[in-house]
Amino acid sequence: MTLELTLREAPVAPLNADALGPDRLAGLSRADIERLELFYGNRRSTVGELFDVSGAGEEDVRVAGDLARVTHLGAGMSRGRLTVAGDAGAHAGAGMSDGELVVEGDAGDWAGAEMHGGRLVVRGSAGRRLGGAYAGTRAGMQGGEIFVHGDAGDEAGAGLRRGLIAVAGRVGAAAGLSALAGTIVAFGAVGAHPGAGMRRASIVAMTAPTLLPTYASACTYRPPFLRLCLRRLRALGLPVTDEQIEGFYTRWSGDSVELRRGEILILEPPR
Amino acid sequence: MRLHDAEVEDTFAEAFGMWGARIVVTADTPGWADHAARSLTGFATSVIGCKCEAGIERVLEAGETPDGRPGVAVLLFAPDEEGLGKRLVERVGMTVLTCPTTACFNGLAADDETDVGGKLRYFGDGWQASKVLDGRRYWRIPVMEGEFLVEERFGIVEGVGGGNIIILAEDVATALGAAEAAAEAMRAVEGAILPFPGGIARSGSKVGSRYSGQMASTNHELCPTLRAQVDESKVPDGVGSVFEIVIDGLAPEPVAEAMRVGLDAAARAGASRITAGNYGGDLGEHHFHLKELVP
Numbered sequence: 032m033t034l035e036l037t038l039r040e041a042p043v044a045p046l047n048a049d050a051l052g053p054d055r056l057a058g059l060s061r062a063d064i065e066r067l068e069l070f071y072g073n074r075r076s077t078v079g080e081l082f083d084v085s086g087a088g089e090e091d092v093r094v095a096g097d098l099a100r101v102t103h104l105g106a107g108m109s110r111g112r113l114t115v116a117g118d119a120g121a122h123a124g125a126g127m128s129d130g131e132l133v134v135e136g137d138a139g140d141w142a143g144a145e146m147h148g149g150r151l152v153v154r155g156s157a158g159r160r161l162g163g164a165y166a167g168t169r170a171g172m173q174g175g176e177i178f179v180h181g182d183a184g185d186e187a188g189a190g191l192r193r194g195l196i197a198v199a200g201r202v203g204a205a206a207g208l209s210a211l212a213g214t215i216v217a218f219g220a221v222g223a224h225p226g227a228g229m230r231r232a233s234i235v236a237m238t239a240p241t242l243l244p245t246y247a248s249a250c251t252y253r254p255p256f257l258r259l260c261l262r263r264l265r266a267l268g269l270p271v272t273d274e275q276i277e278g279f280y281t282r283w284s285g286d287s288v289e290l291r292r293g294e295i296l297i298l299e300p301p302r
Numbered sequence: 303m304r305l306h307d308a309e310v311e312d313t314f315a316e317a318f319g320m321w322g323a324r325i326v327v328t329a330d331t332p333g334w335a336d337h338a339a340r341s342l343t344g345f346a347t348s349v350i351g352c353k354c355e356a357g358i359e360r361v362l363e364a365g366e367t368p369d370g371r372p373g374v375a376v377l378l379f380a381p382d383e384e385g386l387g388k389r390l391v392e393r394v395g396m397t398v399l400t401c402p403t404t405a406c407f408n409g410l411a412a413d414d415e416t417d418v419g420g421k422l423r424y425f426g427d428g429w430q431a432s433k434v435l436d437g438r439r440y441w442r443i444p445v446m447e448g449e450f451l452v453e454e455r456f457g458i459v460e461g462v463g464g465g466n467i468i469i470l471a472e473d474v475a476t477a478l479g480a481a482e483a484a485a486e487a488m489r490a491v492e493g494a495i496l497p498f499p500g501g502i503a504r505s506g507s508k509v510g511s512r513y514s515g516q517m518a519s520t521n522h523e524l525c526p527t528l529r530a531q532v533d534e535s536k537v538p539d540g541v542g543s544v545f546e547i548v549i550d551g552l553a554p555e556p557v558a559e560a561m562r563v564g565l566d567a568a569a570r571a572g573a574s575r576i577t578a579g580n581y582g583g584d585l586g587e588h589h590f591h592l593k594e595l596v597p
Contacts, residue, residue, distance in 0.1 A: 174434075193434065214433060231431065255405045255451035256433050256442055258369040263435055276370065292431075 032088035034064075038081060038096025044072030045120065046081065048094070049103035053111025053130060057089040102139070105132035108149070121158070124151040127175070137181065141165070146194070148175040156181030156200065163208075164190030170211060172196070178267060185222065188215045191232055197264050207234045210293070216260065218270060229286045229293035235260075237275060237298045246285035251299055253279055274301060305596050308569035308576050315561065316580035317588040320355070320379040320463030321386040322552050323416070323456050324409035326362065327398055328373035336361075338404045339374035341397035346378070347498045348548075350507065350518045354380040354389040355463060355550050357495030368407045369451075375409055377495045379463050379550045386458055387416035394452065395422050399443070405451040408438075410552070412457030419452035462588050465494075465549035465557035468506065468524065469568045470541045470575040477543035478502070483571035484547055484564035491563065493556035494549050506546040506579060521579075538575060546579065554588055562595040 036051060047070040049055075056064055065079030078084065082096075094104060095116040102120040105113045110130045115123065121139035124132040129149040134142070140158035143151045144165060151162075161183045164171035171190030178197050185203035188196050191210035197218070204222035207215050210232035215225075221240035226232070235257065258276055265271035280296040303310050327342065329335040339358050346356035355378070362373035378393070380386035398406045399422060406419075419441040423430040426443040432454070433440050439454040469484060471477035485501030488494065496502075511519035522528050522535075524544045529537045537544065547564055551557035561578075568576055578592055 195435065233433075250448075252448045254442075255369065255449055256435075256440060258371070259435055259440065259451075260433070262368075262370055 033086050033091045033093050034084070034088045035086045035093045035095065036064075036078065036082040036084055038094070038098060038101065039083060041097035042071060042081075042100045044100070046071045046076075046101045047103050048098075048101045049106040050078070051092065051094055051113070052105050052108035052127075053090055053092045053113055054109045056092060057111070061087075099137075099139070104134075105130075105151075108132065118155070123153075124149075124177075127151065129175075138179075140184065143172060143175075143177045143196075145171055145173065146175050146177075147173050150175060151177045153177070153179045153181065157183045157187070157198075159184035159186055159203070160189055161187040161198075162191060162194070162196050163188065169209075172213065178264070178269060180269070182219065183217075188213065188232070188234075191215065195260070197269055199270050207232050207293075209289075210234075214260065216264065216269075218275075226286055226293055226295050228289055230290045231292040233293070234295045235280070235298075236295060239297050240295075242283060242295065243286065245287040246283040246295060247287070249282040249284050249294075251279050251281045253277070254282070254296060257296065274298075303593060303596055305565060305576070306569040308573040310565065310569070310592050310596055311575070311577040312591075312593050313578050314580055314583070314589045314591040315464070315466045315578035316583060316586035317462045317464040317466075317557065317590065318381075318586045319460050319588070320349075320381055320550060321383050321458050322377055322379040322410075322461035322463075322550065323386060323390060323458045324359065324552070325376045325378060325390070325394065325398075325456070326367060326373050326407040326409040327376060328362075328367045328369050328371040328405050328407070329401070330371060330403040332361070332372040334401060334403050335372050335374045338398045338401035339376050341401065342376055342393050343378075343497075344397070346393075347503070349379075349381055349463070353385065354378055354393075355495075355497040355548075356393075357497045357501075357550070359492065359495055360489075369405055371405075377493075377550065377552065379461060379497075381463075383414065383416065383458060387418075390416060390418045390456060391421045394418055395425065399425065399445070399450050399452070402447055406453065408453045408456040410457035410459065412459045414458050415455040416458050417454060418456045419454040422452055459552055461550065461552040462554050462557045463550045464586065465551065465561055465588070465590055466506075466546055466579050467561055467564050467568065467592075468544060468546045468577045468579055469573045470524075470538070470544050470577070471573050472540055472542050474543040476572045476574075477545050480568040480571040480573040481545040481547060484568035484573075487563040487567035488547065488549065488560040491556050491560040493553060494551035494560040496547055496560075497550060498546075498548055501547055503546045503548060506544070509581065536577075541574060554590075557588070558590055558595060561590055561592075562597075565592065565595055566597065 118136035162172035
């Protein structure tokens, strides 16, 4: 059974929908759900004023309508599955700890920011700071998985501490900015200066980006872990080729302005 | 009771609880996976002198392994959980980590686990790195060749060690032929291994000895050369050679199944008599009665 919430009209101001996660709705009657408060711009509103509520269920929630200005969808969710039928506003899945959030369209900035676990799937593209850290915070994403089937904006994985971010399309500039650990896999073009200030994380690039001079080439090899990682991403629907799984990667170590324990693995052309 | 041309004694194999793990070794080629697996399972015939028992469970196709490379599944058993953990770390560290192109994965989902990769990581001397994928942690240990990848935690289960059948025939060639046929059939059983060389032991033992400090000694009752000297000899007239096949399994069922197919194969391949080893039934918690395994 799926609980469905359909937004009646596109909001004219940001609508904070962090109350719509499966864990927050569990055990509530339809009337209780309709009474839930949401912040609409700078005033309080309720779910019932803005959404049509239908269906039932605790573990599977579907939100539909023009949601591009609806923020914090699935933020902080800890279980179940939330599907966003269309675009999601900023902060989708931010701070989530478990469960699965699927955005069938594009996601705004800070999608999956500082998440701790669970899975965020974006069928379209994601904005800036995907899985990133908020201003004033050192660590961004600290666990879980983010799969983006389109492109990702600048500073994806900024402050990444644990977890996996995979982007089927292009990734903007400064991916993995100041990342502490974790893995970013980019199947499309990678913007300039990936791994700036990175300490221990891994960035995997299928095309050669413009690297900072603080990265140094180590060797060209086939990283055993990457086979596991890429096979899993393929199984989850990412566009992984045999050449990428079997290929050789040049390992660039950096950032030498930090620990120099990070790596950027760049796929070499077939030999 | 008769089974094909063999007499099957109405007795039972007495086996013990042992803790077991499944190790999946992969490599760039089947040959290197095989090298690692053979080294990993070397000198692991009996806990009497090897501290553990191990064997190759089966060869894995590339599509069956976590990293999509050719592999081998190995089962390793030890008398207790702590011992199993130690043997895993020692053996994976000395034989798989050292073998070109290999990686090493847990092959057993179990409630109990032991840390393997998390201990081997120290070989990386601070240069190691971990990655978590689908909830499982892997350690990347830099080595001269490139990088060794090992899973952190391995599932362990309380299995069975010491299932057995004993094959008697008129001469060595016939008895060995029957034992080889049995071993070949038994190797096809998933979840069980035959830890002795080629799966066959020629030197079945009894507990203790007339010599102090010798914890096991030859099973003189089944030595054909002693038939005329040993009053309690169990070697029938016309039997010139005896072999034992020991089976360890992750559960009683694969041990019983291996014994069942082994009995049938040995009886078809020239065994004149088949029995099993036990200690009267008071020591081992698992009793596999041959009459229940004969079709």
